[in-house]
Amino acid sequence: MEGVFHNRYMSSRPDEGGPGIVLLGCPLDVTSSFRGGSKFGPESLRRASWTLETYSPYLDLDLDEMALFDAGDLELPQGNLPASLDRIEASAAKMIAPGRKPLFLGGEHLVTYPLLKAVKRFFPLFQLVHFDAHCDLRDEYEGEKLSHATVMKRVRELGVSRMYQVGIRSGTRQEFAELSPAHSPAALAEGLDRDIPVYVSFDIDVLDPSVMPGVTTPEPGGLTFREVMDYLCVLKGMEIIGADLVELAPDYDTTFVSSVCAAKVAREIVMLLHSGIK
Amino acid sequence: MEGVFHNRYMSSRPDEGGPGIVLLGCPLDVTSSFRGGSKFGPESLRRASWTLETYSPYLDLDLDEMALFDAGDLELPQGNLPASLDRIEASAAKMIAPGRKPLFLGGEHLVTYPLLKAVKRFFPLFQLVHFDAHCDLRDEYEGEKLSHATVMKRVRELGVSRMYQVGIRSGTRQEFAELSPAHSPAALAEGLDRDIPVYVSFDIDVLDPSVMPGVTTPEPGGLTFREVMDYLCVLKGMEIIGADLVELAPDYDTTFVSSVCAAKVAREIVMLLHSGIK
């Protein structure tokens, strides 16, 4: 073959099932109350990754020194929410194996529910670090139990040992009353039990809309990119069983900056997943 | 009150249930295979209407001379497709009454299925004029029976006396074999039985993407705006029992031209609905 494609995340290979970090796109895009478009997140994030370096000066690690696989995007039955959630859970379950760490790319935040149902089968005990602008702790939203706005309520019902919420700035009074915030990297570091594995759910709208306008529900007053890096560095070396990165809606940002930011956060999470492998 | 709002379609009043033309938004936006965003169609079309005149030189009619009501947008349970379709059908059924003619504003094209189920209760016999770029005649799409790509197949199964398809330029070989095309305004005029009432389903992507880029699936090679006007003029004076105008996805066209075009097509359809009232 004469030419090349730039379709996978930079520095990754096709997934062959061995040990390493695995990316899987979960382009669910159904329950958004405002605008949608998160189904295009994984593809755009992958393209954007090629503008970045493989080396991270934040973590002093290099993607080229780790085994990284990109498994592509799940094909989901359009408009059929129950079947889509089942498909995501089943695929996620197959991703988890000794020495393998998945990073799931949304898609909307509701994907975290089937993902954690799959995780729960293997890891009954884990801590959840939840980056987000929104509490996502409603019991139901517009009459529905399963929604991007209820996902953390559903996740809690699955049973989570501890939960740390970072960057939250929007919700009802009731949701704020139920929040488990980590107000600083130091607070997060202090709170985490380094003997219990961690799952990271990263809603990209935790970033301020100045640098991340390409989301389904932009919420002013968010974290800067450097603040996010400070939080993530806390997790270096911990056992992280998996992570998701959700809610990038790239079409709303024609500058491409949102996709680049998401790709850079993904790079750091991949490195964190790697850093915790013993 | 000191100020005004421009939230309803120009020249319309709130719906009070009496005789006249009634607009109802049906912002279903769930099954799109490519990009979504049709849920924002009705709101954008209404705003755009204020840039137009109430008088149409094409039909020599004026909105100010007819009773026009705007009933707002249905609230649909996000992500719950069966419940959404039921809600649309039930609301549509209430819209139909002697002397009342509804124009439903999508949302995605799948809304035509519940709309025609409601229409069918009152009008067992009707002709369907279908403007579209796509055949929409698949039996299933990505494994699903209910989809924007299968809607005309489902509609046919409801029982339609005659069907005339205008502007179609995309489909499978099988779909083209099943097509009932009207290749010119003259052919449409000749085909229509002026004694049988008509329903008009207008997928806005029948227009060429040059003038209508704000759709979920732009298909090159479409009709010009003036060609569409020529087709619509054929329907003047016929008994039209209802119509829908679907698939405007306004956020993809930052020039606002797509919304203005859709608003102008809506103006002409409103006038056609009025012109057939005896």
Add this chain to the structure above:
Amino acid sequence: MEGVFHNRYMSSRPDEGGPGIVLLGCPLDVTSSFRGGSKFGPESLRRASWTLETYSPYLDLDLDEMALFDAGDLELPQGNLPASLDRIEASAAKMIAPGRKPLFLGGEHLVTYPLLKAVKRFFPLFQLVHFDAHCDLRDEYEGEKLSHATVMKRVRELGVSRMYQVGIRSGTRQEFAELSPAHSPAALAEGLDRDIPVYVSFDIDVLDPSVMPGVTTPEPGGLTFREVMDYLCVLKGMEIIGADLVELAPDYDTTFVSSVCAAKVAREIVMLLHSGIK
């Protein structure tokens, strides 16, 4: 009626004249020296409000617990500046009544001049808190006395007890010599006399263009959203007789983030107006 409209600010009702907070759009858009478009500010801000929650974690208040009215937009004679200013002043005067607190939505900053002429009739003594990127203290601009660039000079001539200017970073050397800056929230808190009522004039370009590009004259080096929140919290509980929020030019920001930011600032100002009602 089957459907709903989302045309008013979230959680508001039509204005019936009783006690409460009242929103009024003043879409003046005539004197901009660079680009215009502020006439679309109020409508876009209202639409954006529906992406937000009614609860503010910054102020621990909820819109649903207060009386909020939205009076729509004034209709102004296009191109006739003197008549427009008169119309704004007259309407503003009618808004002010015991127990009623207006938030005026611009439009360009020049609206503050007729608004404060109206306020002055009822409140001879008040303090002005002025958020802005620009001094707006020129005596004339391009030969004109009435302009967005002279508005604070004209306002001072009306007689203002005290003036605190926040976020200013652009002007002539002469204007900076005349400035009354509050360089921090603490400085503002110290300067304000809590026994004299306050009027807040909020030019949205005080925010950094990173998060607020949708303005007529973006000026780099502005406040972050969180810094603005810190300044606003100083005003909680004070008697605020009215406020304006001006210069949002939403069409220049196709991400919709500028409108969402403006809608969130409006939410906080509404709450501040409410918090000072005894």
Add this chain to the structure above:
Amino acid sequence: MEGVFHNRYMSSRPDEGGPGIVLLGCPLDVTSSFRGGSKFGPESLRRASWTLETYSPYLDLDLDEMALFDAGDLELPQGNLPASLDRIEASAAKMIAPGRKPLFLGGEHLVTYPLLKAVKRFFPLFQLVHFDAHCDLRDEYEGEKLSHATVMKRVRELGVSRMYQVGIRSGTRQEFAELSPAHSPAALAEGLDRDIPVYVSFDIDVLDPSVMPGVTTPEPGGLTFREVMDYLCVLKGMEIIGADLVELAPDYDTTFVSSVCAAKVAREIVMLLHSGIK
């Protein structure tokens, strides 16, 4: 000097007052009922001209073979409509001299009124060819006598020998009753008296919004670019005393195509002005 600027229209020199074609920008942008931005028209049209060739295959003429001057943009007092109109009229009067032919670049269409007042001083008898989507024949608009929507009514009151309106597709029933349409290039050729000089007022929104979305009021159903060329070719060799090209609002079309189209129409009009010089 080492470098160059591309600020004037291609192939033009600074205006020194001698015989030739003269461009003058009239960036009036005050009375638009919908969106504004026409003040940026002249500057954007000039930049766009550099993407074109100096040779026209439509007219078989070349700009490099004629004397073309670019006089820059008038500075208008922002927000002061009467003074702006006076300034335009006075400047236009100075442009007209033996052997000199002006092309005025708007700005909004209202500029045609002061321009024709100036023309009228020198040419009591002339024919008007008016390209537009809108009739612009209202007697008043939103209570104002002077507006982009009344400009042709005002112009008629000045006294015009004959008037030919091309491309009109929007107005009230009353305005259409007063229209003087030329429905084809042949009809225009037949109607024009080749012994009476001509003034051309070209509202760029006569073009279909598919190719010209960058206007203040896009109206679907317009002329294609090639249709416009056919109309313009009719004027080759006639004595044209002047022309204007108005309503380009370039910021609304981020593709830059609207500006390029306007620049190409300007090229043809410049050549037509030249072609009629004896």
Add this chain to the structure above:
Amino acid sequence: MEGVFHNRYMSSRPDEGGPGIVLLGCPLDVTSSFRGGSKFGPESLRRASWTLETYSPYLDLDLDEMALFDAGDLELPQGNLPASLDRIEASAAKMIAPGRKPLFLGGEHLVTYPLLKAVKRFFPLFQLVHFDAHCDLRDEYEGEKLSHATVMKRVRELGVSRMYQVGIRSGTRQEFAELSPAHSPAALAEGLDRDIPVYVSFDIDVLDPSVMPGVTTPEPGGLTFREVMDYLCVLKGMEIIGADLVELAPDYDTTFVSSVCAAKVAREIVMLLHSGIK
């Protein structure tokens, strides 16, 4: 592997060297006189192809019934024009083999020069059908012999049996004097010798900028999509030895319509290449 990628052109497989149609991206983007960005053309065209059907109602052919390979994009040494041209020529030469027909995706139009140098090695005698808005017949441009504006001059010097130019509307008087235009599909059909093989060079800016704004140099007055289809249908069944499709600059059209149009033209050209295989 759980997921899929949509990185190749729809219905294609990786190139394994056997008989069939082969796509190869040539993202050269160096000599543009106005704006660039054609390097992103191939990748965007591929993504856009997934919104289309595999069946063409214009040619009554289906991609699923032919062997189609996608060889990806050449990697070119950035900024090194001579080395880039050599690399393109060498790769193209490898693409040509019995039963194999290449469609090269630009990149700027200059790629046609090395492509035809490669073709010339195998086919001393061929006819060239050149779709374009611009003559591209200059001898040099801005002092350079090798440029997008001189490419057809250079190609002629290679020796071309016959040349038919379609859609040309911009050039110098000298270039028009050298033009070999085909003014209609009928004229093209009449001119072509059906016994001599054909190469098609398709500059996408032949399409009107209304439907194809995403090009480096938009030129008003172009062909509609349906007119282009009419020209292409003339070539059905002829022996076509290869083709290129160049100058798509997708970032300038945020509606994605330009990429979809280019992908649809590519589909038809692939089918034409197939239709001529004996």
Add this chain to the structure above:
Amino acid sequence: MEGVFHNRYMSSRPDEGGPGIVLLGCPLDVTSSFRGGSKFGPESLRRASWTLETYSPYLDLDLDEMALFDAGDLELPQGNLPASLDRIEASAAKMIAPGRKPLFLGGEHLVTYPLLKAVKRFFPLFQLVHFDAHCDLRDEYEGEKLSHATVMKRVRELGVSRMYQVGIRSGTRQEFAELSPAHSPAALAEGLDRDIPVYVSFDIDVLDPSVMPGVTTPEPGGLTFREVMDYLCVLKGMEIIGADLVELAPDYDTTFVSSVCAAKVAREIVMLLHSGIK
């Protein structure tokens, strides 16, 4: 002449060769690995300057009090990199003279190499302050020695007395090992030798992409505008022999904010150049 042009940087005059600050555009745009468009930087920055004041409250200086010349843009042979670099070096050498201080406007960062070759002829000893997101210290990039990604390596080979790099956050591990960072304004102030003249190379992507999305390679985690001002203030009063401001790619930011930011940085650099003139 009746009108004016706004084509030069605000407050500047045409270059007549005397003492003062001189702006020269160097629109090289050839080696970008991701997207291009920096050739439009100088023109857009100039236009944006007119939205700013001539007075800087950061430096308490006013452009109107200094001699500022704008020499326009160099004309570069498109696609011929060696000739372009020679042309830039030769022109730069002519700019440097007693009492004259040049600010070169890119174009891509590679221009710094020929610029410093010219500077080196006159100033064998100088300190380099390098603002950038990227190290630019590779020895070669994609096989090429001359590239935006290798420019600082090439510059070091010319011989630079000291080098201070500000804002760097992307590179290979090897590049970071070779970096000479200044991590704070204080560190920069401490490091600089106030007896050795300074050259400033300012890659505008040092700013965070939130406020500066219009660059060829946006890199998240950058400096805020106010942080940049703090670094620049350190240089006040020092002898600065010249500066460049590169990599603005304005078309990617349709809000125009990127151009305004770059214009404001240029204003401060002009003032710094002036402040060091004895």
